Amino acid sequence: MVVNTIDIDALFNALGGEIDRDCIQQDSIQNEVVIEIPAEKLLEVSSVLLDQFDLYHLSTITAEERAGDPDYLAVQYNFWKGSGLTLLTRLEKDSPVLRSLTGMIPGADFYEREVAEMFGVQFTHRAETPPLLLPDDWDGDPPMLQKEEPK
Amino acid sequence: MDKMNIPIGPQHPLLKEPLRLNIEISGERVLGGILRLGYVHRGIEKLAQTRNYNQNVSLTERVCGICSHVHTTTFCRAVEALLGLELPERVHYIRALMCEMERIHSHLLWLGILAKHIGLEMVFMHTWHDRESILDVMEELSGGRVAHAVNQIGGVRFDLDEDHGPMVDSTVKKLKVDYEELLDVIEHDTTLKARTQGIAPLSAEDMKKYCVVGPVARASGVDVDMRRDDPMPPYDKLDFQVITHPDGDAWSRTYVRLQEIRQSLHLCKQIIDDIPEGPISVRAPRKVPAGEVVMRSEAPRGELFYYLRSDGSEYPARLKIRTPTLPALGILPEQLSEIHIADIPVVLAGIDLCIACADR
Amino acid sequence: MFRTAMDRVYRWAQKNSIWVLSFNTGGCNGCDIEILDLLTPRYDVERLGIMAEASPRHADVLLCTGPVTRQARSGLWQIYSQMPSPKWVVAVGSCSNTGGMFLDSETVLGGVDSVLPVDVYIPGCPCRPEAIIEGLVNLIERI
Numbered sequence A: 001m002v003v004n005t006i007d008i009d010a011l012f013n014a015l016g017g018e019i020d021r022d023c024i025q026q027d028s029i030q031n032e033v034v035i036e037i038p039a040e041k042l043l044e045v046s047s048v049l050l051d052q053f054d055l056y057h058l059s060t061i062t063a064e065e066r067a068g069d070p071d072y073l074a075v076q077y078n079f080w081k082g083s084g085l086t087l088l089t090r091l092e093k094d095s096p097v098l099r100s101l102t103g104m105i106p107g108a109d110f111y112e113r114e115v116a117e118m119f120g121v122q123f124t125h126r127a128e129t130p131p132l133l134l135p136d137d138w139d140g141d142p143p144m145l146q147k148e149e150p151k
Numbered sequence B: 001m002d003k004m005n006i007p008i009g010p011q012h013p014l015l016k017e018p019l020r021l022n023i024e025i026s027g028e029r030v031l032g033g034i035l036r037l038g039y040v041h042r043g044i045e046k047l048a049q050t051r052n053y054n055q056n057v058s059l060t061e062r063v064c065g066i067c068s069h070v071h072t073t074t075f076c077r078a079v080e081a082l083l084g085l086e087l088p089e090r091v092h093y094i095r096a097l098m099c100e101m102e103r104i105h106s107h108l109l110w111l112g113i114l115a116k117h118i119g120l121e122m123v124f125m126h127t128w129h130d131r132e133s134i135l136d137v138m139e140e141l142s143g144g145r146v147a148h149a150v151n152q153i154g155g156v157r158f159d160l161d162e163d164h165g166p167m168v169d170s171t172v173k174k175l176k177v178d179y180e181e182l183l184d185v186i187e188h189d190t191t192l193k194a195r196t197q198g199i200a201p202l203s204a205e206d207m208k209k210y211c212v213v214g215p216v217a218r219a220s221g222v223d224v225d226m227r228r229d230d231p232m233p234p235y236d237k238l239d240f241q242v243i244t245h246p247d248g249d250a251w252s253r254t255y256v257r258l259q260e261i262r263q264s265l266h267l268c269k270q271i272i273d274d275i276p277e278g279p280i281s282v283r284a285p286r287k288v289p290a291g292e293v294v295m296r297s298e299a300p301r302g303e304l305f306y307y308l309r310s311d312g313s314e315y316p317a318r319l320k321i322r323t324p325t326l327p328a329l330g331i332l333p334e335q336l337s338e339i340h341i342a343d344i345p346v347v348l349a350g351i352d353l354c355i356a357c358a359d360r
Numbered sequence C: 001m002f003r004t005a006m007d008r009v010y011r012w013a014q015k016n017s018i019w020v021l022s023f024n025t026g027g028c029n030g031c032d033i034e035i036l037d038l039l040t041p042r043y044d045v046e047r048l049g050i051m052a053e054a055s056p057r058h059a060d061v062l063l064c065t066g067p068v069t070r071q072a073r074s075g076l077w078q079i080y081s082q083m084p085s086p087k088w089v090v091a092v093g094s095c096s097n098t099g100g101m102f103l104d105s106e107t108v109l110g111g112v113d114s115v116l117p118v119d120v121y122i123p124g125c126p127c128r129p130e131a132i133i134e135g136l137v138n139l140i141e142r143i
Helices: A008-018 A039-053 A108-121 B043-047 B054-062 B067-083 B089-119 B121-142 B165-186 B190-196 B204-209 B214-218 B249-273 B323-332 B339-353 B353-360 C007-014 C030-037 C069-084 C095-098 C129-142
Strands: A022-027 A033-036 A059-064 A069-081 A083-092 A096-100 A120-124 B003-008 B020-026 B029-036 B289-298 B303-311 B316-322 C021-024 C061-065 C088-092 C107-111 C120-122
Touching: A008 A039, A033 B190, A033 B339, A039 A069, A039 A083, A039 A096, A059 A108, A059 B303, A059 B316, A069 B303, A083 A096, A083 B289, A108 A120, A108 B323, B003 B121, B003 C069, B020 C069, B020 C129, B029 B249, B029 B339, B043 B054, B043 C107, B054 B067, B054 B316, B067 B089, B067 B289, B067 B303, B089 B165, B121 B165, B121 C030, B165 B249, B190 B249, B190 B339, B190 C129, B204 B214, B214 B249, B214 B303, B249 B339, B323 B353, C007 C069, C021 C030, C021 C069, C030 C061, C061 C069, C061 C129, C069 C107, C088 C095, C120 C129
Parallel strands: A033 A083, A096 A120, C021 C061, C061 C088, C088 C120
Antiparallel strands: A022 A033, A059 A069, A069 A083, B003 B020, B020 B029, B289 B303, B303 B316
């Protein structure tokens, strides 16, 4: 039985103690805890979540372009334990680089490969990211970066 | 002994859907496998940005033909959360009824495929025959055998009238009888047990590491079910058990799904008995206010994840779908080591792959 | 149309029992499970001499489901070229008829007829098993 226990105060205490105060709580997603963190802190914060709060379940990694924030890519790590917790990082669109979580969470492999091919994000500290969904003969840019007008 | 590579797919008798699997073998022993997806990649997440919310309901229905209803339900719930709509109780009950019938049909379908791979043609024919009766009810209610088009934003498209209740009731009763008979055969069948017990077991730790969800995780003893842990109404008012099994092999996956059919039949009965009267939809505006929402539902194969961001227009700014099969595919390389070639079909069937879901 | 004696023998044999191979070129599974449904007790197409076959080398008819994705294209072509002549292609479902609702996607090429010559189109999303049977019976009459 998964008990609905993400103690936000304890979480922020733990984060504040070990990392600095770059982590900002947001309320962008309904009924979810959203914490914005700098990209280089991703591994540290995730290991705190995993080791101290047993938040082992990474639902997915969602990347997106936002119209109001054109120079950046927003990448969200959607964790779940009874209720959702999302880590949000912003990457510069020119050279999006992220530290891979596959060492800690092997299940992140497919999610990272998908983000890599769909948005051109580069993941370090992991094996190559071969195409997961795109065809072998794909030669264009990452498809999700090209905007299309609604028809 | 020399190592050899066998490519399986994209078309292969083993696979109902295209997928390429390069298996490395040494004699009869399988050493490992490499997976290539993408044969069914239709770019649904990208297409969703070019369609309006109503069109997206039918688009998300076509993510997968087996669990089509739960996709639209999750999408509609996400949009309704952004709109802040209060839905009538009856809507939730009708959606849940379809969800449970879909789970029964999906699990029966899966059981048939497993039996076919093992060589038990009789079980395949029996389960698919039983499955027809549940499809009949779904068709009677919604008008579609496979794509039901039940949901619209703000409610459902059809109402249950007075003959539908007794019809569901009698089908559930009949299925229960057929199913118990089948279960009796399956549980005492030595061939099935010999082919599935002890095949590629994985521990709960492995499941947690690979973020696996649904029946596959429950068969390894991970006690998680979105219907109970992150419930959509009316599951918080219904009585059901979450089935787990400690072993994590192919047999325990069979066991978990078989018991889940029984729970789903029980749920159908409760829903039909408890369903409140009332309207079946509320009016929803075309434009959705800006915001972000995450929705999780329990599909037949596990946790289904939808992320939706609206920028206030008629079109979603971003729709992210993570289907339960994708994390389950992550454990496949681990499963495909140190087994016999003859066990590959059992391992593949045990995971209950749905490539159309995984590729989107 | 000129037909050799051997060709007539082939057609006579095929007409009595067509062997069907199904291939999902990128569909959502909906049509595939309906095709599989044809083999089960309620529809049971074996009574019409239609048999499901898993190997392209033994098949007469290729049942395609789903829009053709770029990745599946070469596989589809390979399967078709491995089938012995004379051979027929049936497009099952709206997606494989025209590309359906996925036609706009960059990874989708369109219907099956963008890659292979198609003999029978069966519409529906997904097709009912009865429709697939009718399509196949139509095809048998044309052989």
